[in-house]
Amino acid sequence: MLVPAVMEHSLFLIEGGKPMNFEQIVPSMPFILQGIWVTLQIVIIAGILGFILGIILSLFKIGRIKVLRWIADAYTSIFRGTPLVLQLMIIYFASPQLFGIQIEPYTAAILAFGLNSAAYISEIIRAGILAVDKGQQEAAMALGVPYNKMMKDVILPQAMKNILPALMNEFITLTKESAIVTVIGVTDIMRRSYIVGSDTFSFLEPLLFAGLIYYVMVLVLTVAGKWVEGRMRRSD
Amino acid sequence: MIKVNGLYKSFGKLEVLKNIDASIDEGEVVVVIGPSGSGKSTFLRCLNLLEQPTSGMIHIGQEEITNKKYNPLKLRSNVGMVFQHFHLFPHMTTLENVTYAPIKVKGLKTADAKKIGMELLEKVGLSDKADQYPNRLSGGQKQRVAIARALAMEPSIMLFDEPTSALDPEMVKEVLDVMKSLAKTGMTMVIVTHEMGFAREVADRILFMDGGMLIEEADPASFFTAPSSKRAQDFLQKVL
Ligand SMILES: Nc1ncnc2c1ncn2[C@@H]1O[C@H](COP(=O)(O)OP(=O)(O)O)[C@@H](O)[C@H]1O
Ligand SMILES: [Mg+2]
Numbered sequence: 001m002l003v004p005a006v007m008e009h010s011l012f013l014i015e016g017g018k019p020m021n022f023e024q025i026v027p028s029m030p031f032i033l034q035g036i037w038v039t040l041q042i043v044i045i046a047g048i049l050g051f052i053l054g055i056i057l058s059l060f061k062i063g064r065i066k067v068l069r070w071i072a073d074a075y076t077s078i079f080r081g082t083p084l085v086l087q088l089m090i091i092y093f094a095s096p097q098l099f100g101i102q103i104e105p106y107t108a109a110i111l112a113f114g115l116n117s118a119a120y121i122s123e124i125i126r127a128g129i130l131a132v133d134k135g136q137q138e139a140a141m142a143l144g145v146p147y148n149k150m151m152k153d154v155i156l157p158q159a160m161k162n163i164l165p166a167l168m169n170e171f172i173t174l175t176k177e178s179a180i181v182t183v184i185g186v187t188d189i190m191r192r193s194y195i196v197g198s199d200t201f202s203f204l205e206p207l208l209f210a211g212l213i214y215y216v217m218v219l220v221l222t223v224a225g226k227w228v229e230g231r232m233r234r235s236d
Numbered sequence: 237m238i239k240v241n242g243l244y245k246s247f248g249k250l251e252v253l254k255n256i257d258a259s260i261d262e263g264e265v266v267v268v269i270g271p272s273g274s275g276k277s278t279f280l281r282c283l284n285l286l287e288q289p290t291s292g293m294i295h296i297g298q299e300e301i302t303n304k305k306y307n308p309l310k311l312r313s314n315v316g317m318v319f320q321h322f323h324l325f326p327h328m329t330t331l332e333n334v335t336y337a338p339i340k341v342k343g344l345k346t347a348d349a350k351k352i353g354m355e356l357l358e359k360v361g362l363s364d365k366a367d368q369y370p371n372r373l374s375g376g377q378k379q380r381v382a383i384a385r386a387l388a389m390e391p392s393i394m395l396f397d398e399p400t401s402a403l404d405p406e407m408v409k410e411v412l413d414v415m416k417s418l419a420k421t422g423m424t425m426v427i428v429t430h431e432m433g434f435a436r437e438v439a440d441r442i443l444f445m446d447g448g449m450l451i452e453e454a455d456p457a458s459f460f461t462a463p464s465s466k467r468a469q470d471f472l473q474k475v476l
Contacts, residue, residue: 133323135319135321135323136323136325138286138319138323139319139323139324139325139382140325141286141312142284142286142312142315142316142317142319142386143312143313143316143336143337143341143385143386143389144309144310144311144312144313144337144341144389145336145337145340145341146309146341149340149341153336153340154325157327158326158327
C-alpha cells in the first residue's frame with residue numbers, strides 16, 4: 001500500500017534526523033528579532049521610493065508624450081521581466097562598474113527593491129487611474145480645470161480607492177521577497193537565522209523561527225490592509 | 237454668439253459631422269433633436285472643444301476657437317456643460333462640487349465661492365443638501381447639482397447633452413423646471429433632448445440632425461406641426 005509506505009518513510013526521516021530543539025536557539029532569538037528592524041527599514045524606504053517613482057512612471061504611461069510613455073513601458077517591462085535577485089546582484093556586485101563606488105549592501109537592497117517595486121506600482125496606479133470613469137475627466141475638462149489639477153484633485157483621489165488594496169498586496173510581497181537580500185549579506189531576519197543555524201549546526205529551528213516572524217509580519221499587514229479598505233468603503 | 241461654419245468631424249474613417257453650418261444668437265435657446273447616432277453629442281462637444289473638429293470653423297463671441305493657438309481652457313470656463321450621466325465628483329460634497337472650479341480655476345476665495353455656491357444650490361432647490369455626498373442624492377437632484385456646478389463658473393453659454401435621459405420619469409420635471417427658469421434669465425442654451433414637449437415650450441429654435449447633417453432648422457411651432465423635410469417627418473412620427 002502506497003500511502004502508508006510514504007508516511008512510514010517520512011516518519012523514518014524525522015526519526016532518523018535530529019529531534020527539534022528550540023531551546024538551543026532561545027539565546028539567539030533577540031539577535032534574529034533585531035533583523036525585523038533591518039527588514040522593515042528596507043521594505044519601508046524601498047516602498048516609499050517605489051511609490052514615488054511608480055506615480056511618476058504611471059503618469060508617463062497615461063500621458064500624451066510618446067517618448068516618456070515608451071521609457072516607462074520599457075522600464076516596467078525590464079524590471080518585471082528579469083529576476084529580482086539578478087537586479088539585486090547587479091546593483092550590488094556591479095556597483096563599482098555602474099557607479100564607480102562599492103555601495104553598502106543595505107543601500108543596494110533599498111535601490112533594488114525600490115526600483116523593482118516602482119515597476120509593479122506604476123502598473124497598479126495606471127490601472128487604478130484608468131478605472132476611474134472617463135466622465136470624471138470630461139466633467140473637469142468642461143469646467144476648464146487644467147490637467148495637473150484635474151489629476152491631483154479629481155482623478156487621483158478616486159483612483160486611490162482602486163489602488164490601495166493592490167498597493168497593500170505589493171507591500172506584502174515586498175516584505176516576503178526582501179528575504180533575498182541575504183545573498184548580498186544584509187543582516188536581515190533571514191540572514192540572521194541562517195547565521196544562528198550555522199553556529200549551532202542546526203538550521204531547522206532558526207529558519208522556522210524566521211518563517212514565523214515573516215508570517216506574523218504579513219498577517220499584520222493583511223489586517224492593516226483590510227482595515228484601510230474598510231475605511232475607504234465606508235466613505236463611499 | 238456662436239457661429240459654426242462648414243464643421244466636419246471624423247473618428248478615424250467614420251464621418252460623424254458633415255458640413256454643419258449654424259449660428260446661435262445671444263440669449264437664444266436652441267434645442268437639437270434627431271435620431272440616436274446622428275451626431276448631436278459630437279456637435280455639442282465640438283462647441284466646447286471636448287472634441288477637436290476635423291475641419292471647419294467655430295466662433296464663440298469674437299474668438300475663433302478652432303484656431304490651433306486658441307486655449308481650450310479659456311473657452312471652457314465660459315461654456316458650461318451638463319452631461320447625461322451628471323459626472324459629479326463623488327469624493328466631494330454637493331457644495332464642494334459647485335465651488336471646486338471657481339476656487340481652483342478662477343482663483344476665488346473659498347468664502348466667496350461658498351457664498352455663490354450656496355446661492356446657486358438655493359436656486360436649484362438643494363441648499364439643504366450642501367454637505368451631502370452625491371451618492372446620497374437622487375438622479376434628479378444630482379443633475380440639478382451638476383447644473384449649479386456648471387453655472388458656478390458664470391458661463392455665458394450652457395450646453396446640455398440629454399440632461400434627463402438617465403432619469404426616472406418622475407424626476408424629469410424637476411430638472412426641466414430648473415432649465416426653464418435658466419432660459420428665462422436670458423442664458424444662451426444649446427440643448428440636446430428627447431423631451432419634445434419641453435422643446436416645443438422652451439426652444440426659440442429647433443435644429444434637426446440626421447446622419448451627421450443638419451437637415452432642418454425651424455421655430456418649434458412650425459417644426460412640430462409641419463416639418464419640411466421627409467426625415468424630420470419620419471422622425472417625429474416615431475417619437476410623438
Ligand atoms: N469618441 C468616439 N470614437 C468613435 N466614434 C464615436 C465617438 N463618439 C461618437 N462616435 C460615433 O459617432 C456617431 C455619432 O455619435 P453621437 O454624436 O454620440 O450621436 P448622438 O448624440 O446623436 O446619439 C455614432 O456613430 C458614434 O458611434
Ligand atoms: Mg448623444
